Amino acid sequence: MVDVLIRIAGEAGQGVVTAGNTLIGGLSGMGVHLLSTQSYMSRIRGGLNWYDIRVSDRECFAGREQADLLVSFTNTAREVLSGSLIPGGLNLHDGEASDSANMIPLNAAKLAKELTGSTLAANSVAAGAVFSLLGYPSDALCGYLEKLFGQKSRELADANTKCARAGHECIKKAGFWERLHAPLPSGSVIGHIWSGAAALGLGAATAGVKFATAYPMSPSTATFAWLAEHSDQYGILVEQAEDEIAAVNMVCGATYAGVPALTTTSGGGFALMAEGLSLAGMMELPVVAVIAQRPGPATGMPTRTAQQDLQFALRAGHGEFPRAIYAPGTVQQGYQLIRTALQTAHWYQTPALLLTDQFLQDMEKLVPVFPETDKPIDRCLDLDAGAEYQRYRVPATGGVSSRAIPGGKALVVVDSDEHDTAGHLSEDFQARISQQDKRMAKLAAMQAEALPPEYYGPDTAELLLICWGSSYGPVREAVDALNTSGRSAAMLHAAQIWPLTPDAWKLRLSGRRRICCVEGNQTAQFAALLRETGILAQAETLLRYDGMPFTGAEIAERIGP
Amino acid sequence: MSQLLDLKKADTIPAWCPGCGNFPILKAFSGAFAESGLNPEKTVLVSGIGQAAKLPHYLEPPCNIFNGLHGRALPAATGIKCANHELEVIVTSGDGDMYGEGGNHFIHAIRRNIGLKVFVHNNQVYGLTKGQASPTSDEGFVTRIQTHGVMSTPFNPLALAIVEGCSMVARTCTGDPVHLKATMLEALRQKEGFVLVDILQPCVSFNQINTYKWYKERMRPIPPEHDPYDRMKALALAFQWGDSIPTGIIYRSRRPSFESRQPVLRQGSLVTRIKQKTLEQHQ
Missing domain, CATH: 3.40.920.10 (Pyruvate-ferredoxin oxidoreductase, PFOR, domain III)
Structure with a gap:
């Protein structure tokens, strides 16, 4: 090489x-x-x-x-x-x-x-x-x-x-x-130079996002700026919000009215969005947020990288509601997964989050041409709903109600309070149980469709390096380096963090001599999630939290003999 | 699971106290809405949280409703208007919701001059949390929290809106149902930009100072010769408080609306424009 x-x-x-x-x-x-x-x-x-x-x-x-x-x-x-x-x-x-x-x-x-x-x-x-x-x-x-x-x-x-x-x-x-x-x-x-940040913008634009709003925050701003720069070309209304609370609530409003929309932020801004995320869960709105991570707590290191907000993204928002979380590992995956996040959010009428970080946002790569046939996502709307329409009618299975938008014959009533099938606020206990069950019922279907982990390396590798999000690159290069030096290593990468697919994971875990979780944080947050979901009881960890990204050589060296 | 109690009988509608200022507001709004000729199907009522914010659920005939988070009615309404500016987007909420929790959004939504009609039920007290000071409570107002009386300056929503060039700024009061309805109708008929109607209303449960009588004695309709386009005169009216409180349309501006200035909205509303786009230009 x-x-x-x-x-x-x-x-x-x-x-x-x-x-x-x-x-x-x-x-x-x-x-x-x-x-x-x-x-x-x-x-x-x-x-x-x-x-x-x-x-x-x-x-x-x-x-x-x-x-x-x-x-x-x-x-x-x-x-x-x-x-x-x-x-x-x-x-x-x-x-x-x-x-x-x-x-x-x-x-x-x-x-x-x-x-x-x-x-x-x-x-x-x-x-x-x-x-x-x-x-x-x-x-x-x-x-x-x-x-x-x-x-x-x-x-x-x-x-x-x-x-x-x-x-x-x-x-x-x-x-x-x-x-x-x-x-x-x-x-x-051959190809073109794309940054992780720009690929997210392009993915969102081709997916049909027509409204984007955010409060500037490193390292998410480059995606927001890409959307602004191409707003005339793609017909996107881009508005800088007064704060992240406004941004997420504007996205709630825009999606309620039928327009695919998203916001971009980093951990600190996402903290301010937590209540709005919960609103999207309650109102069943396809809200999408890009969270570009940087080291915390608090302001932390604004221009450095980290993978510290996995557990935060997973738990943010009060109450219990389903969500999907994606974490691209490469520039190309960013393009694909922002589209997937938008589609999932619309299929299941619930929030989807995408976790990236400074390392991947700023990474530029010569990538093959993005597929020109990519179509906008399906908004999954019922545009013919009539006067009898009820927004939260409980379906026989799956929890997804038909979704109409205001402007047609159907009146669309949504409430942050617990509500009845018509959307009006209700303190009825039966309505509460039935609506809560309906919302959470979506999770099973989301899990059935979740992306399996990507495996890279020889099938029978003795050493398995587990990673998620932007650690894909360094871990993949470490696997190559280890195998070149006569070791037997493979990578198992999660591009979807939640929900996980335990069966697909377990299939790849058996028969290894050594399993190690490689993460850009101090507490091995993904390893904890694998434990919690019963996928992996115990694993070694290889962690970095100084604010700089891993390199392949570093991982290979730290793995040791 | 044990038997669930059925509270339907107890969950009476509306959830307001007898004598609440929200009743005349609901009545006047229903009347003004019917008279305005607005189509309920093309109208979204947006509210936050609080007793005032429940109004959309009680309106007959019903409209589309977005009853969002406390303080966040304006950003949600902004998102709706951006997505489909053909919709009439009306916000009804209380003083706590709009001026307290949502204060930052209030500043910036008016700066945008986005086409929202905003009716604020201003009773100068927090009702649903049972009697704390609101941003518009008068200095010295004693509550179980502000035990030595309110020490902060009351927020002046009208002055702020005028300073920011809001399209229409008005004040009315539930004590005068005719004036209330007429002002609401005028607001609903406004063609462009942000409309703020601050509605003074008593809270019969938690505000024993600013009562129906208190407001009635102080209401002074703005004389017809007032030019609402005169910003300095409008500001002077906005600062009048105490023994004499002006009501009516205080200010109007000719500032274009947010929607009218967005190039991407010139070809129609965003919601009608979800279609395929090739990537050619980027490769």
């Missing part, structure tokens, strides 16, 4: 992400596998942020700790992160002279200024330089820049392609051409 990691680092506000985007955008036409991750501090200026790009001849699923090339925008970045280079790793630094064979000087800003009269295209100089270090011609990069800037202005496009070529040439002249051992381009590796 040929696998190069490029780390671009600098202060907040210096354009680290812009530089990263330019480079990954340019590389996306090269026919190599790409994956990027981000690490940044909670501030607008200063600090130390970095953007990692993996360039590989095989599909990547997670980040890596050690870099092959460090592109540093500041001395601090170089000093702090040089230690994270592999032995013999390269340093592309901002300057003229070089005192080490691994230190490659490039004064990108100066070069850009000389060529274009402005430092704005410095990122294109740097991207061209990296292309040269990889031994790639600059055509793909220039093509990308042409496309990116060409729509805005001819001048801008020309300036950037000129700078990219100059950066490329400069490295070549200095004798550093092909200094990185880069993967060979392949015609079969």
Whole structure:
């Protein structure tokens, strides 16, 4: 496997992400596998942020700790992160002279200024330089820049392609051409760069979401921003709510009126939504919330990652009502599962939650084209209901009543109080039992349709690594690493957290020598759920809660001999 | 399981005290609604929690109803209006629900000037929780919680709504059923934007200060020469309280509504636009 990691680092506000985007955008036409991750501090200026790009001849699923090339925008970045280079790793630094064979000087800003009269295209100089270090011609990069800037202005496009070529040439002249051992381009590796956050937005938009509201909160905001950016194209009304309480209640109102809708938040905001979630359970509304996790408690670490809200998402909201919880492991799964969450919510008229986190939200990956045939979800509405309609008539089985929306012949009455079949508030004990039973009856059907865990690795692997959500990537890479080194390992990944399918799980658990739950939290929350549901009595745990994501190498190492 | 008690006989409708100001409000609203010509099928009554918030359940003929959480009537109503702005969305709730628990939403729903008709049953006290101060209780009002009397300044919903450019701001009182109904009808006829009608009403159980008599002695209909589009004069009226309380339409603005400014709503309401869309533009 040929696998190069490029780390671009600098202060907040210096354009680290812009530089990263330019480079990954340019590389996306090269026919190599790409994956990027981000690490940044909670501030607008200063600090130390970095953007990692993996360039590989095989599909990547997670980040890596050690870099092959460090592109540093500041001395601090170089000093702090040089230690994270592999032995013999390269340093592309901002300057003229070089005192080490691994230190490659490039004064990108100066070069850009000389060529274009402005430092704005410095990122294109740097991207061209990296292309040269990889031994790639600059055509793909220039093509990308042409496309990116060409729509805005001819001048801008020309300036950037000129700078990219100059950066490329400069490295070549200095004798550093092909200094990185880069993967060979392949015609079969094609696709587009999508982030986890954007894939959720696209999934929601194609599923027919027409109303999105949220209070901004890292790391969920990127999904909300994607929806806003594409709101005209998809006909979505996007409204910034005054707080998360408003957001979830607006979604309750919009879904009551028949429009697929969602909100995005993080743990702290979701805490404010708990009562509204319970309202959706009581009124039987298809409310969907994306929860992008970050370390808590309280404000915690706003720009870091965690898998700490599983038990919270599972229990949030007073009273007892059914819910579905999904946790995508990859960018592509994010696209699929937000659609699944919306469909499940509409089928069963109950809330569905999607748990992601900073690691997966910011992860970008070259992914194959998303299926163009994907249709909007079925809202499962009874649009012909007449005057005799009752919203909460108890069906013979399954608990799902026919759902009408206001505006037609049927009057639709919904209440946060316990209610009768017509929806009017009622203190009748019989009505209470019958409505509560009806709501909870949906859970059995939801369980029958729940996604089974995904198994990866040899069927008879001795070591089984259990994970959920975004740990998919690191665990999958750990499994590959372990098997390459002669071990016998496999992964069992939960993309649906609730309800679980005990039979499908148990089938995969028998006959293992060792089972270990890998989670981004301190208390092994998923392992606890597996115990509670009788799926797995006991397991080892491998946990991380410092705010950074796992890597495959780290897991493989911590598993030990 | 043991035999369930049948409380149907005891669960009388409405759940209001005899003499409650909610009765005249229900009556006036029914009358105004019938006269307005609004179609119950195209109308949603939204409320929060409290005695006032139960009104939608008692309306004849009935409408669509969304009886949501305490304090959250406005965001729910906002979601409904966004999803289908062809619907008439009317909110009825109390002062605790609208000005206390839902205070933040009150500020921002009016800022949006979204097309909601909001009727606030303002009895200056919490009824369903049995007699605590509300955001509009007068200073010095003694309760079993505010044992030394209310020390906070009463909230002025009318002034806030005027400051934010609310489309229509009015005050009326249950003590004058004719005025009450006429004001409600005017509110229901408003074509665009947020409409706030603050309805002063006595609480016969828990407010022995602001009684029918107390309000009746102080109500002063706004003179016909008042120009409701004059914001400063409207503000002056909104600040009048005590011996003389102005009633009627205090303020009107020409601000466009939230719905009318949303580009995505120009082709019709969202609920009519759920259809397939290809991904071409993204690839």
